[in-house]
Amino acid sequence: MHNFLFVVAGLVLLIAGGNWLLKSAVDLSLKLSIPKIVVGMTVVSFATSAPELIVSVNAALDGFPDLALGNVVGSNIANLGLVLAVTILLSPINVSRSFYTTDWPVMMLASVLFFFFIYFDGVLVQYEGIVMVVFLFLFLVYLLRFQKPAVIDLEDEPDVMLPxxxxxxxxxxxxxxxxxxxxxxxxxxxxxxxxxGVSERVIAITIVSVGTSIPELAASVIAVIKKEKAISLGNLIGSNIFNLLAVLGITSIITPVKVVDQGLLSSDIFWMLGISFLILPLVFFPKGLRLGWRDGLLLIGIYLGFVYSTIG
Structure with a gap:
């Protein structure tokens, strides 16, 4: 019973902490006059990925590498199969051109890079972590240099900055x-x-990953309610990029991350690659550059199938 209470208390603190970090991050971006889509892809993504980063670094240092890996892979699946699905069930999202020119290709590239680094030897080592972090840095430089002038902020209401x-x-x-x-x-x-009597991977890929994806869910739903949908999709794609490149990159620089439960390599990683790839055709069909409720139902169905196959 106390283990369950620990999980609940931990999730409450992670949600509160993610929310506070999100508030400060968005306020900092306002002070620096960074446009909303860039905020979603960078500042908000980093803030909502902070729970995954802290949990993964802690888990790896404490000798539970499957928690670190399962948390990130499970969170990336939950971000698209659960969080994005709920968001577009609440309200359809019109997708900007940058999705297929920059955001989605970088997410897929990060996913494939992670796959090649871990699939063949079952371990993420320091130099691989450095490559991932450098790739992230180059992506951020590109975003801030080339996307910033191209984005027009359509928000009518002036945002109020915090003291x-x-x-x-x-x-x-x-x-x-x-x-x-x-x-x-x-x-x-x-x-x-x-x-x-189940593996740490199963707990990580279900309970822990959904728990650490709650800040993304909260940020995306609030963004939809406030009609700041540029932040909503950008946040999720950016969060998946951060989870792979920053969370696993930084964790493996600190300490090697080794796969213990082979289910991560034989099943979970392919679910992550599959659902990441699927977002591209969903954006274009049946209506171009738009995600609607049918896409949401399909994504929820895939996510439930993933959870069933993991637990089953």
Missing amino acids: TYKTVLFLGLGGVSLWGGSELLINGAVGLATAF
């Missing part, structure tokens, strides 16, 4: 909550895996 002390306070509270929440979540997840 600087509040921004710093949210940043500090967010960081501390994420760290504490990750400790509780890892302890609870490992305890649950032991109690139920």
Whole structure:
């Protein structure tokens, strides 16, 4: 019972911490006058990926590499199969041209890079982590240099900036909550895996990954409600890129990340590649550059199939 309470308490702290970090991140971007689509792809993505980063680094350092890997792979599947699905069920999204010229190709490239680094030897080592982080850095430089002038902010209402002390306070509270929440979540997840006799990968790919994807869900739903849909899709694609390149890149630079449960290589990684690829045809068919409720139902169905095959 206490393991379940640890997981719940950890998730609550991660959600609160992600929200505080998100507030401070968006406020910083306003102070720096960065356009919304770039904010979604960079600042918001990094803030909502912070739970995955903290959980993965902690898990790898504590000797639970399957939690680190399962958390990221599961989160990437949940971001598209669950979070994007819920978002477009609430309201259709018109997709900008940058989706197929930049965002989706970079996400697929990051996914394929991760696949080649881990599939053949079952371990992510330091130099591979460095390559991933350098790739992320180059992508961010490209985004800020070339996307910034091309984006026109259509928001009518002027955004209200927070006082600087509040921004710093949210940043500090967010960081501390994420760290504490990750400790509780890892302890609870490992305890649950032991109690139920399942592998850490199964717990990571289901409970932990959905838990750490909740900030993405919250950010995307709020973005849709506020009609800031550029942030919504950009946040999810960007978050998947950050999860692979930043979270696993930084984690493997700190300590090698080795696959323990082979199910990650024989099943999970292919689900991640498949659902990432599927987003491209869904954007173009049946209506060009638009995601609607039918796409949402299909993505939810695929996600439920993934969860069933993992638990089954």
